[in-house]
Amino acid sequence: MFDLLSNANTQWVLIGSIMLGFASGVIGSFVLLKKQSLISDAMAHATLPGVGLMYIIFEYKSIPLFLIGATITALLATYSIQLIIKHSRIKTDAAIGSVLSVFFALGIVFLTYISKNTSGNRSGLDDFIFGQAASLVASDVRMITIGSAILIILSALFFKEFKITIFDPLYAMGLGLPVRFLNLVLLGLVVGIVVIGIQMVGVVLIAALLITPPLSARYWTDKLGRMTILSGVFGAVSGVAGTVISTIGEGLPTGPIIVLCASIIFLFSLLFGSKKGFIPKVVSTHEL
Amino acid sequence: MNALSVQNLTVTYDKTPVLQKVGFEIPKGSLTGIIGPNGAGKSTLIKAILQLIPRISGDIQVYGKPYHRQRRLIGYVPQRSEVDWDFPTSALDVVLMGRYGHIGLIKRPGKKEIQIAKEALRKVGMEEYQDRQISQLSGGQQQRVFLARALAQDAQIYFMDEPFVGVDAATEKAIIQLMQEWKEEGKTVLVVHHDLQTVEDYFDHVLLLNKSPVGCGPTQKVFTMENLKQTYGGSLKFLGENSVVLQERV
Numbered sequence: 001m002f003d004l005l006s007n008a009n010t011q012w013v014l015i016g017s018i019m020l021g022f023a024s025g026v027i028g029s030f031v032l033l034k035k036q037s038l039i040s041d042a043m044a045h046a047t048l049p050g051v052g053l054m055y056i057i058f059e060y061k062s063i064p065l066f067l068i069g070a071t072i073t074a075l076l077a078t079y080s081i082q083l084i085i086k087h088s089r090i091k092t093d094a095a096i097g098s099v100l101s102v103f104f105a106l107g108i109v110f111l112t113y114i115s116k117n118t119s120g121n122r123s124g125l126d127d128f129i130f131g132q133a134a135s136l137v138a139s140d141v142r143m144i145t146i147g148s149a150i151l152i153i154l155s156a157l158f159f160k161e162f163k164i165t166i167f168d169p170l171y172a173m174g175l176g177l178p179v180r181f182l183n184l185v186l187l188g189l190v191v192g193i194v195v196i197g198i199q200m201v202g203v204v205l206i207a208a209l210l211i212t213p214p215l216s217a218r219y220w221t222d223k224l225g226r227m228t229i230l231s232g233v234f235g236a237v238s239g240v241a242g243t244v245i246s247t248i249g250e251g252l253p254t255g256p257i258i259v260l261c262a263s264i265i266f267l268f269s270l271l272f273g274s275k276k277g278f279i280p281k282v283v284s285t286h287e288l
Numbered sequence: 289m290n291a292l293s294v295q296n297l298t299v300t301y302d303k304t305p306v307l308q309k310v311g312f313e314i315p316k317g318s319l320t321g322i323i324g325p326n327g328a329g330k331s332t333l334i335k336a337i338l339q340l341i342p343r344i345s346g347d348i349q350v351y352g353k354p355y356h357r358q359r360r361l362i363g364y365v366p367q368r369s370e371v372d373w374d375f376p377t378s379a380l381d382v383v384l385m386g387r388y389g390h391i392g393l394i395k396r397p398g399k400k401e402i403q404i405a406k407e408a409l410r411k412v413g414m415e416e417y418q419d420r421q422i423s424q425l426s427g428g429q430q431q432r433v434f435l436a437r438a439l440a441q442d443a444q445i446y447f448m449d450e451p452f453v454g455v456d457a458a459t460e461k462a463i464i465q466l467m468q469e470w471k472e473e474g475k476t477v478l479v480v481h482h483d484l485q486t487v488e489d490y491f492d493h494v495l496l497l498n499k500s501p502v503g504c505g506p507t508q509k510v511f512t513m514e515n516l517k518q519t520y521g522g523s524l525k526f527l528g529e530n531s532v533v534l535q536e537r538v
């Protein structure tokens with residue numbers, strides 16, 4: 001087992017998982033505070049048909065093509081949700097739920113079609129559902145690592161702008177800040193992290209990796225800066241732990257293990273978190 | 289000189305007109321109360337002037353130049369209910385937001401900006417609370433933080449939407465004092481206000497609004513029984529003692 005971890009490829013995969021986890025923790029903080037958890041989950045599920053469609057059209061496995069397809073259908077889903085909310089009486093949560101289901105179902109149909117009708121290397125498209133770190137090759141890992149780094153840098157650059165546009169968008173507009181542009185940048189970050197994360201974490205659970213770390217971090221601090229970094233650390237720890245465990249237990253899907261790790265951190269934070277954590281709260285009320 | 293001039297402003301929500309052909313002018317260095325019944329379009333008027341919502345028509349000039357070129361000069365104190373108070377941020381951090389327009393994109397607030405924000409908090413009597421998470425402030429304290437943010441912004445024209453709602457007498461006095469100081473510095477202040485009894489004490493100008501302006505000008509001239517009746521229509525009978533006070537004066 002330690003042979004496995006000292007393998008150069010595995011080490012790169014671990015670095016990729018740390019970077020990806022950190023980036024999703026950081027971006028997830030903004031998503032959570034903007035109350036867009038649900039919509040990001042829909043976006044993630046909606047990447048699946050994009051991946052499947054690319055394989056059907058081009059008939060070979062190409063990660064860059066998959067990512068382009070994933071981006072297109074994710075944006076399409078987001079747009080559909082906005083359209084439904086704007087032009088019908090359907091409420092936001094129902095609109096999100098139905099778009100998520102339709103796109104995910106379509107993705108499953110495409111994958112089933114592929115497994116029945118295409119010959120040769122099926123290329124493990126099923127891995128996109130729950131993620132499989134073991135299936136990553138060097139170029140995938142490089143893409144994940146560099147992509148995550150870019151997303152982290154963008155989050156840091158626009159930190160102050162995201163803070164004000166999420167907290168008080170009207171005031172930000174009043175100051176003359178480009179609120180629309182900033183919302184687009186944030187959307188880009190979310191799409192970006194979802195798309196580069198699906199190979200490792202899978203479309204079903206990538207949104208959980210976005211939301212669980214910041215939820216945990218919120219129990220430890222009342223400052224956005226600290227929350228964002230802590231959330232990144234929680235994401236990184238979950239990412240690397242999940243990857244190690246799924247690599248050792250051969251064939252275990254990576255996504256569910258990563259999210260389990262994130263959930264353990266969440267449970268711990270819920271109980272012991274210094275801000276509004278369950279136990280500190282009980283203790284402090286007893287001291288009074 | 290007019291600090292603000294609004295012409296032919298029309299705003300609709302889903303095709304129902306909320307503001308119709310609104311036009312008025314506000315002189316520099318005045319303290320204006322914007323007065324009208326619930327749903328008269330007061331908040332909408334402010335948002336439309338600040339271009340936070342789309343408008344059908346309307347020409348807005350600030351110091352004789354189009355609004356979008358004068359954005360820096362405008363400060364806005366929104367209604368308290370409009371932000372998420374559970375947001376992980378401190379009082380000082382919120383006040384610092386008033387400086388974001390000065391700091392510019394991407395750059396971080398420096399020592400100077402933090403100093404300005406602290407000074408603004410001190411001015412509204414909130415320096416002890418600078419590190420408090422904002423949900424742990426009382427309603428009046430939250431309003432003071434908004435005020436400090438506007439102060440830190442150092443604008444020339446301030447729009448305040450119902451700053452007195454839910455604050456105690458001391459906070460109301462602090463807000464009035466600040467408005468007076470702004471006026472003395474030659475700044476212009478417009479305040480959405482509901483308490484008709486205090487209008488004459490607080491404001492030297494009034495804008496009476498009910499979908500379109502009923503009157504705009506010096507309080508003495510415009511704040512009359514006649515105009516109020518027209519502004520409030522049937523609901524004036526609910527004014528009770530206010531109307532008695534007014535009738536005596538007229």
Ligand SMILES: Nc1ncnc2c1ncn2[C@@H]1O[C@H](COP(=O)(O)OP(=O)(O)OP(=O)(O)O)[C@@H](O)[C@H]1O
Pocket residue numbers: 301302306324325326327328329330331332333
């Ligand atoms: N987002 C919106 N969508 C549709 N209609 C709206 C919206 N906001 C306000 N309105 C309507 O526009 C009218 C004016 O609203 P506005 O909030 O400007 O009134 P107001 O004078 O500020 O009232 P109040 O004294 O209650 O604050 C109201 O009839 C209101 O129902």
Ligand SMILES: [Mg+2]
Pocket residue numbers: 330331332449
């Ligand atoms: Mg209002």
